[in-house]
Amino acid sequence: xxxxxxxxxxxxxxxxxxxxxxxxxxxxxxxxxxxxxxxxxxxxxxxxxxxxxxxxxxxxxxxxxxxxxxxxxxxxxxxxxxxxxxxxxxxxxxxxxxxxxxxxxxxxxxxxxxxxxxxxxxxxxxxxxxxxxxxxxxxxxxxxxxxxxxxxxxxxxxxxxxxxxxxxxxxxxxxxxxxxxxxxxxxxxxxxxxxxxxxxxxxxxxxxxxxxxxxxxxxxxxxxxxxxxxxxxxxxxxxxxxxxxxxxxxx
Numbered sequence: 001x002x003x004x005x006x007x008x009x010x011x012x013x014x015x016x017x018x019x020x021x022x023x024x025x026x027x028x029x030x031x032x033x034x035x036x037x038x039x040x041x042x043x044x045x046x047x048x049x050x051x052x053x054x055x056x057x058x059x060x061x062x063x064x065x066x067x068x069x070x071x072x073x074x075x076x077x078x079x080x081x082x083x084x085x086x087x088x089x090x091x092x093x094x095x096x097x098x099x100x101x102x103x104x105x106x107x108x109x110x111x112x113x114x115x116x117x118x119x120x121x122x123x124x125x126x127x128x129x130x131x132x133x134x135x136x137x138x139x140x141x142x143x144x145x146x147x148x149x150x151x152x153x154x155x156x157x158x159x160x161x162x163x164x165x166x167x168x169x170x171x172x173x174x175x176x177x178x179x180x181x182x183x184x185x186x187x188x189x190x191x192x193x194x195x196x197x198x199x200x201x202x203x204x205x206x207x208x209x210x211x212x213x214x215x216x217x218x219x220x221x222x223x224x225x226x227x228x229x230x231x232x233x234x235x236x237x238x239x240x241x242x243x244x245x246x247x248x249x250x251x
Contacts (some may be wrong), residue, residue: 001028003118009129010084017134023148024174026135026155033133035103038158040076040242042067043185045176047168047195048086048142049125056090059167059193063087063094065231067165070238072100079153081145082106083113084128084189087167092130106131106155107149143172150179161242163188166240174212181219186241192227197210200224 006014020029030036045066047055053153068091071078078095080088082104090105095104106127113136114124127134131188137148153162164180166189173196177187201224203213216222225234225242 041162043164064124068094116199148176
C-alpha cells in the first residue's frame with residue numbers, strides 16, 4: 001500500500017495525496033488519507049476546461065449558494081476531478097468562499113498533473129488549491145478517472161446516501177454519468193447549465209433523438225432541475241434525494 005505524500009499547489013500550501021494502482025486498494029488508501037467511515041457523498045461532475053468564462057460566471061452562484069452550504073449542512077464529503085477548471089474550480093472556490101469545512105477529494109489521473117517527484121507533462125493541468133485531499137489514479141488521459149471517481153464515492157459512502165450532480169459537461173461527463181449510474185447513484189442534471197446537462201434534461205422530457213441520452217433517462221435514476229427555478233427549491237430537492245428510501249448504494 002502506498003503512503004500519503006504532500007503535493008505543493010498554487011496557493012503555496014501542501015495537500016495530502018495518495019497514489020492508487022488498483023480499485024481493491026481504494027478503501028485502504030482512503031483510510032491512509034484519514035477519510036473513512038460511512039458519510040453522505042456529493043459527487044460533482046460536468047464541464048471543465050471547455051466551459052466559457054460566461055458559463056463560469058453564470059454558474060458560480062449555484063456552488064456558493066447551494067452545493068457548498070448543503071454539503072456542509074449534511075456533513076457530506078464531496079468528490080470531483082480535482083483540477084483547477086470548470087466545476088471542480090467552482091467547487092473548491094465555493095468551499096473557500098463559504099468558509100466550509102467539508103472534505104473535498106479530487107480524483108485525478110496521475111499522468112495529467114504536476115507531481116513533486118517528476119517533471120510535469122507538457123499538457124498538465126493545475127490542481128485546484130482548495131481541495132483537501134487528492135487520489136491519484138493510473139492514467140494519462142482525461143476520462144481515465146471516471147470509474148475511479150465513482151468508486152471513491154462508493155467506498156466513502158459505505159452504504160450512506162450519495163448523489164451525483166451534473167453541471168454542464170462534455171464528452172467525458174457522459175462517462176462520469178454512466179459510471180455513477182452503474183454504482184446505483186442518482187444523478188441530478190442542472191438544466192440550463194449547458195451541454196450534457198441540457199441534453200439529459202431534454203431526454204427526460206422526451207425531446208431528444210440522442211440514443212445515449214434516452215438510455216440514461218430510462219435508468220430511472222436521473223432527475224433534472226431547471227436553473228431558472230429558485231435555489232431554495234434546488235436545496236429542498238437535493239435533501240429529498242439524499243433522504244429518499246433505497247438510495248443507499250447497492251439498494
